[in-house]
Amino acid sequence: MIEAASAADAAAVVALWRDCGLTRPWNDPHADFALALGTATSTVLVARAGADVTGSAMVGFDGHRGWVYYLAVAPDRQRGGLGRALMAAAEAWLRARGVPKVQLMVREGNAAALGFYEALGLERQPVVVFGRFLEGDEGR
Template sequence: MGVTIRAADPADREATVALWEAAGLTRPWNDPRADFDLALSTPTSVVLLAEAGRDLHGSVMVGFDGHRGWVYYLATSPDRRGQGIGRQLMLAAEDWLKAHGSPKIQLMVRGDNLAARGFYDALGYEVQDVVTIGKRFAPNP
């Protein structure tokens, strides 16, 4: 069964967050509802959804910071993995970024997530020689 890709709207928030939770993408120190709402509140980001009929089977959050594109929350329903939905979502994310003038795309993957690293490798993504440096403004719960 194929899927249709579309931009999310505010009514999609709870189903999308439930998908992120089922896919194991949420962390206690991040508020996925706030992330979803913020992504929809600006023209430089979008949440794309993969649906079959009325059923949500995948999502990806995409943003352009003016210098490069970023991808977050790529998720496929656990029962639909291996069916090409993640690939379709990444192609849609790339198309959205190109249409918004982004010269490149980047994403972060936890170092021990070998399945995700293999997925992105198969799509032509390469590990880059950079170090991510950050500072948290609020303590982790």
């Protein structure tokens, strides 16, 4: 079953993100989770097997495009279709809000993720992403 997460899911979801290697020292995953649940334009979807969180996808709409972050499937459940189901659920969430396009970012060198998204029919986009931390970016 895939459904919207609740605040009570925070620890399990963040643990999943860590198990899947999705967190970075400069991002607070607990803050990311809380912010996603705290706004009307984003959520975290979770897949469950009984009481266990086995997958997640953070999804949001920035007013122009839909975005997917933290798509994660528990390592012992990967390659069974759950990632595909989570991505379909994220796209359905966006479609229900009239969002015209979904985008996501994959770190360079992550061949497994690149192959996964390409197999789902997503296409590399002819853009370059620029960024800057707005506060506390010393040493990053």
